[in-house]
Amino acid sequence: MNTLALPQATAAGSPMRRFANLLYRRPNVYLALLLVPPLIWFGAIYLGSLLTLLWQGFYTFDDFTMAVTPDLTLANFAALFAPSNFDIILRTLSMAVVVSIIAGFIAFPIAYYMARYTTGKTKAFFYIAVMMPMWASYIVKAYAWTLLLAKGGVAQWFVQHLGLEPLLQFVLGIPGVGGSTLSTSHLGRCLVFVYIWLPFMILPIQASLERLPPSLLQASADLGAKPRQTFMQVVLPLSIPGIAAGSIFTFSLTLGDFIVPQLIGPPGYFVGSMVYAQQGAIGNMPMAAAFTLVPIVLIAVYLSIVKRLGAFDAL
Amino acid sequence: MTLAVQFTHVSRQFGEVKAVDRVSIDIQDGEFFSMLGPSGSGKTTCLRLIAGFEQPSAGSIRIHGEEAAGLPPYQRDVNTVFQDYALFPHMNVRDNVAYGLKVKGVGKTERLNRAEEALGMVALAGYGERKPVQLSGGQRQRVALARALVNRPRVLLLDEPLGALDLKLREQMQGELKKLQRQLGITFIFVTHDQTEALSMSDRVAVFNKGRIEQVDSPRNLYMKPATVFVAEFVGTSNVIRGDLAKQLCGSDLPLSIRPEHVRFADGPVQGHEVEISGLLHDIQYQGSATRYELKLDNGQTLNISQPNSQWQDTHTGHQAGQRITARWAREAMTVLASEA
Numbered sequence: 001m002n003t004l005a006l007p008q009a010t011a012a013g014s015p016m017r018r019f020a021n022l023l024y025r026r027p028n029v030y031l032a033l034l035l036v037p038p039l040i041w042f043g044a045i046y047l048g049s050l051l052t053l054l055w056q057g058f059y060t061f062d063d064f065t066m067a068v069t070p071d072l073t074l075a076n077f078a079a080l081f082a083p084s085n086f087d088i089i090l091r092t093l094s095m096a097v098v099v100s101i102i103a104g105f106i107a108f109p110i111a112y113y114m115a116r117y118t119t120g121k122t123k124a125f126f127y128i129a130v131m132m133p134m135w136a137s138y139i140v141k142a143y144a145w146t147l148l149l150a151k152g153g154v155a156q157w158f159v160q161h162l163g164l165e166p167l168l169q170f171v172l173g174i175p176g177v178g179g180s181t182l183s184t185s186h187l188g189r190c191l192v193f194v195y196i197w198l199p200f201m202i203l204p205i206q207a208s209l210e211r212l213p214p215s216l217l218q219a220s221a222d223l224g225a226k227p228r229q230t231f232m233q234v235v236l237p238l239s240i241p242g243i244a245a246g247s248i249f250t251f252s253l254t255l256g257d258f259i260v261p262q263l264i265g266p267p268g269y270f271v272g273s274m275v276y277a278q279q280g281a282i283g284n285m286p287m288a289a290a291f292t293l294v295p296i297v298l299i300a301v302y303l304s305i306v307k308r309l310g311a312f313d314a315l
Numbered sequence: 316m317t318l319a320v321q322f323t324h325v326s327r328q329f330g331e332v333k334a335v336d337r338v339s340i341d342i343q344d345g346e347f348f349s350m351l352g353p354s355g356s357g358k359t360t361c362l363r364l365i366a367g368f369e370q371p372s373a374g375s376i377r378i379h380g381e382e383a384a385g386l387p388p389y390q391r392d393v394n395t396v397f398q399d400y401a402l403f404p405h406m407n408v409r410d411n412v413a414y415g416l417k418v419k420g421v422g423k424t425e426r427l428n429r430a431e432e433a434l435g436m437v438a439l440a441g442y443g444e445r446k447p448v449q450l451s452g453g454q455r456q457r458v459a460l461a462r463a464l465v466n467r468p469r470v471l472l473l474d475e476p477l478g479a480l481d482l483k484l485r486e487q488m489q490g491e492l493k494k495l496q497r498q499l500g501i502t503f504i505f506v507t508h509d510q511t512e513a514l515s516m517s518d519r520v521a522v523f524n525k526g527r528i529e530q531v532d533s534p535r536n537l538y539m540k541p542a543t544v545f546v547a548e549f550v551g552t553s554n555v556i557r558g559d560l561a562k563q564l565c566g567s568d569l570p571l572s573i574r575p576e577h578v579r580f581a582d583g584p585v586q587g588h589e590v591e592i593s594g595l596l597h598d599i600q601y602q603g604s605a606t607r608y609e610l611k612l613d614n615g616q617t618l619n620i621s622q623p624n625s626q627w628q629d630t631h632t633g634h635q636a637g638q639r640i641t642a643r644w645a646r647e648a649m650t651v652l653a654s655e656a
Contacts, residue, residue, distance in 0.1 A: 215397050215399055216401050218366075218368050218401065219395070219397055219402075219462075220403075221368075221387065221389045222367075222368075222388045222389075222393075222394055222395045223389075223394065223415035223418065223463075223466065224415050224419050224466065225389055225415075225418040229418045233403075233414070233418070238405055
């Protein structure tokens with residue numbers, strides 16, 4: 001091992017070695033090598049197919065012949081604002097908002113407990129408990145809920161034994177919330193959505209609370225803040241990015257879902273199930289394409305609102 | 316003199332570990348009191364016990380005469396400057412400083428005025444609009460100080476506040492802290508592992524070791540009259556002489572301490588009753604303001620000698636490693652230490 005032999009060894013090394021050295025000397029080549037495959041995937045296949053789909057939204061659908069012709073028209077997008085279609089959009093949007101809010105309220109205490117009070121095995125247990133439902137097929141879970149919420153199902157059995165039957169009847173009687181049974185009510189649908197998306201809300205909030213140094217909470221208490229003040233002034237503002245991230249999941253997943261609305265809740269389309277029906281049963285591909293634009297636009301609007309509120313400032 | 320903080324047989328246990336073990340301290344009102352010790356010696360736990368972040372397993376803690384054990388931090392008239400500053404990242408500097416007043420319900424105009432005044436006190440007037448991330452370490456430290464002082468606490472707790480600063484800034488802050496403490500007349504309780512810091516700033520210092528207090532004394536007494544082997548070796552450097560040699564020098568079975576700078580070579584003058592010892596010069600280290608000599612005594616012990624380079628000329632005495640040399644010191648310069656349990 002003398003110093004003179006060293007430069008020679010690098011120059012005359014194996015092709016692999018020379019390649020490795022090239023990457024070391026030219027970090028840009030290295031970066032390109034890493035990024036080009038995912039960029040091709042993302043750019044060409046993902047964005048490309050999305051744009052083609054949206055482009056088809058401008059095609060013309062003939063109601064009589066059921067034929068699609070590539071004559072460009074804005075009729076499909078205009079049709080989104082027809083009362084029957086606009087109802088679908090409003091129904092989906094309000095469900096997405098309500099589901100996000102409820103999921104946030106349920107997820108926060110769990111995430112807070114996970115981040116601040118658990119260590120080691122308990123924390124691992126909580127991670128598994130939160131993620132385990134995601135290991136089961138989502139359709140199986142949705143079907144399971146139809147049985148749980150059905151007339152004479154487990155949920156009703158509990159309600160009866162707790163003597164809350166009149167309360168349930170009252171809630172089911174509220175227009176816009178209820179329905180004839182839990183499994184055919186908006187309430188039941190909302191319940192299932194919250195159940196299915198809850199892990200996506202818990203984990204980002206938990207991550208944001210995990211990053212909160214305990215000394216900040218101590219400093220707040222030290223300066224005379226009561227626990228409630230510490231929560232409102234320090235914990236909540238610093239966990240907003242996590243809540244925002246979680247709500248982006250619950251919001252967008254609810255907007256695009258087409259299984260749960262078909263299985264649980266009152267009749268009536270959601271955006272997702274409308275797209276499914278238009279391109280499947282009806283074969284109106286241009287209208288289906290126009291409908292896919294709706295969640296994209298709504299999520300873009302939602303993101304800009306969240307950004308405007310400063311949720312990403314702390315990132 | 317009233318007592319600012321009084322510990323009576325306070326213990327704090329974490330499972331099997333006794334972080335603080337039957338500690339009793341009386342801290343006077345208006346005093347600059349330091350808690351000095353290596354990491355894990357219990358000094359920070361003591362501070363956290365005063366702040367209320369920890370509760371004692373046993374014993375009583377009184378803050379200005381009132382029993383504090385059991386009180387949450389927000390009901391105590393003490394404020395803390397944290398080691399990592401713990402500034403709220405989502406608030407600007409002014410809101411950080413005004414936070415304590417805000418949660419106590421002080422009106423907006425008054426709290427903003429007082430926050431501005433506190434920022435002026437730490438030479439950060441005009442920095443109110445900035446976010447903590449836009450400040451340097453030293454500036455964050457000052458904000459943390461202003462945030463604590465704005466509440467006008469009777470006791471200020473400082474948890475190694477200068478630890479993260481570079482040497483020059485640290486020395487400057489030491490001076491400013493000391494000045495601030497005199498000016499405000501607040502009791503400062505300062506935790507540090509840096510013995511020079513503790514000596515230069517404090518009225519009194521408590522030396523911690525393994526959850527217990529080894530000695531509480533003024534910096535001068537701590538240095539000149541260390542009570543235990545631990546204090547002698549932790550505060551400054553010391554030659555601890557044990558066994559037969561100690562008996563021969565002092566006539567007692569207890570270990571002795573002699574500071575390296577109190578030892579002279581045979582050719583230098585010594586005031587007081589002389590003690591003489593010879594050995595082989597083993598190593599010489601030039602350290603700028605002083606030169607350090609390591610002497611191997613005949614019984615195998617090592618004696619460190621430090622001689623100031625007090626002349627502007629090169630005062631190299633011509634000592635060589637391997638030379639046989641006689642060292643002398645005054646009997647009065649030696650301190651008898653407590654026996655090592």
